[in-house]
Amino acid sequence: MANLIDGKAIAQEVQDEVKTAVAKMQAEHGYTPGLATVLVGEDPASATYVRSKQRTCEKLGIRSVGHTLPADATQEEVEGLVAQLNADPTINGILVQLPLPKHLDEEAVLNAIDLGKDVDGFHPVNIGRLAMKGRNPLFIPCTPYGCMVLLEKTGVQTKGAEAVIVGRSNIVGLPMAMLLQKADATVTICHSRTKDLKAHLQRADIVVAAIGWANMITGDMLKPGCTVIDVGINRVDDAAAKNGYRLVGDVDFVSAEEVAVSITTVPGVVGPMTIAMLMKNTLHAAELALAKK
Numbered sequence: 001m002a003n004l005i006d007g008k009a010i011a012q013e014v015q016d017e018v019k020t021a022v023a024k025m026q027a028e029h030g031y032t033p034g035l036a037t038v039l040v041g042e043d044p045a046s047a048t049y050v051r052s053k054q055r056t057c058e059k060l061g062i063r064s065v066g067h068t069l070p071a072d073a074t075q076e077e078v079e080g081l082v083a084q085l086n087a088d089p090t091i092n093g094i095l096v097q098l099p100l101p102k103h104l105d106e107e108a109v110l111n112a113i114d115l116g117k118d119v120d121g122f123h124p125v126n127i128g129r130l131a132m133k134g135r136n137p138l139f140i141p142c143t144p145y146g147c148m149v150l151l152e153k154t155g156v157q158t159k160g161a162e163a164v165i166v167g168r169s170n171i172v173g174l175p176m177a178m179l180l181q182k183a184d185a186t187v188t189i190c191h192s193r194t195k196d197l198k199a200h201l202q203r204a205d206i207v208v209a210a211i212g213w214a215n216m217i218t219g220d221m222l223k224p225g226c227t228v229i230d231v232g233i234n235r236v237d238d239a240a241a242k243n244g245y246r247l248v249g250d251v252d253f254v255s256a257e258e259v260a261v262s263i264t265t266v267p268g269v270v271g272p273m274t275i276a277m278l279m280k281n282t283l284h285a286a287e288l289a290l291a292k293k
């Protein structure tokens with residue numbers, strides 16, 4: 001049976017480090033990091049994610065300022081708010097909760113965020129630097145950053161390892177592949193057009209699943225002794241559950257835990273790590289701002 005990667009404890013460790021550093025910054029410089037969240041519309045899942053990020057800010061001593069715009073907000077209104085936050089010296093990080101309503105140009109909104117406040121790490125300049133050899137982004141996208149910390153803290157050797165990432169989105173799969181490549185893994189990216197996913201997975205020492213398809217990867221597809229990081233969050237009907245559904249990952253946990261050496265559960269591992277890394281990025285943004293003073 002696989003060892004369960006204790007994401008809650010690792011996320012707590014990251015949060016404790018951030019909390020200590022925030023307190024030190026306040027004591028030594030009288031400066032409090034500030035994170036602005038921008039939520040457009042009333043999608044309940046997005047609202048829950050934003051609330052959880054704000055609550056974590058409060059716990060760590062980071063000032064959190066929430067902005068909510070109506071679902072029919074115009075491109076000018078959203079970009080206007082981003083411009084206002086870019087100019088606000090009390091705000092170090094700007095988090096625009098994705099996805100935005102369909103009528104908005106998400107790329108233009110993300111491009112409008114000041115590079116030094118891009119705590120989600122989605123600005124093309126930050127992603128470009130992540131991709132290039134010898135360059136470093138100001139901020140690393142939070143979910144893949146958290147997955148790298150999970151691998152590191154679990155003692156998984158990335159150097160020379162075969163890593164297979166399933167999914168190539170800009171926010172998870174692609175930056176994850178770049179990070180593992182930087183960590184000297186040999187990386188394969190699989191996606192919906194990949195011909196024989198199982199053949200790729202059976203070579204993989206490290207598997208990162210970011211698909212959005214419940215239980216798609218089963219134990220028989222994995223190489224014995226691999227490490228599995230499951231980023232997926234999917235709702236499946238469950239009459240016994242309070243809400244009528246429960247959350248599962250992209251990996252079929254029951255069959256995979258018999259084959260893998262280490263595995264993450266869903267929910268409760270990658271989610272908390274994502275928030276912890278957002279806090280770390282916000283602290284880093286405040287450090288950059290202080291250094292400029």
Ligand code: NAP
Nearest residue numbers: 143167168169172191192210211212231232233270271274
């Ligand atoms: P996304 O943008 O929809 O990307 C999904 C990726 O999966 C795409 O690259 C797609 O390939 C690939 N894919 C779809 N069907 C496939 C198949 N049959 N075989 C192989 N690959 C396939 O999703 P995302 O934003 O990356 O999110 C992925 C999952 O992670 C979702 O469940 C999401 O909720 C979760 N997530 C969790 C966190 C967290 O904090 N825990 C954060 C972000 C996302 P194509 O490119 O060819 O379409």
